[in-house]
Amino acid sequence: MYFVDRSVAVIKPKQPFADWLNGVPDNDMELSLDSLRADCTVILIPEFDEPEEGVSHIDDIAQRLFEMELATWYEDKSLWPTDRSLKTFWEWFDVEIHSMVIDTVDDELENTPLDD
Structure with a gap:
């Protein structure tokens, strides 16, 4: 097992x-x-010393997260809500932040960019 940064x-x-x-x-x-x-999106974020740092990072990428969650269900943007502000993101989503990530697999991690 390996600690992940x-x-x-x-x-x-x-x-x-x-x-x-x-x-x-x-x-x-x-x-x-x-x-x-029951089966939510989990994202890796930078390590942090204080939980507020994790929340700040989520604030910085909230619009991309919001659009990613909407696109998971409907790629047609005309069906998306027009208000995708930071305030609306926090009204529509809870975010749990956890500081410890452990990799239990010996294989190399693969990173594949998401299409923007």
């Missing part, structure tokens, strides 16, 4: 995200908040 953030949808998703005209399934929160 990163912290981790778990992005968890809140009710406004579920309401948006269930209100999209093309959506033919009703998803509960519990089901949306």
Whole structure:
């Protein structure tokens, strides 16, 4: 096992995200908040000494995270909410930040850039 020089953030949808998703005209399934929160996005963030540093990093990338979460469900941006401000991000998502990351796999990590 190996310590990883990163912290981790778990992005968890809140009710406004579920309401948006269930209100999209093309959506033919009703998803509960519990089901949306059962398997969430986890991102690596820089190591930090204070939890506030992790929150500050999330603030810096919140718009990209917001759009990534929306695109996970619908790539058609016309279906996305128009207000994707930092305030709305925090209204739509809980973020858990954890300082310790341990890699239990001996294989090399692969980094593949996300398409922007």
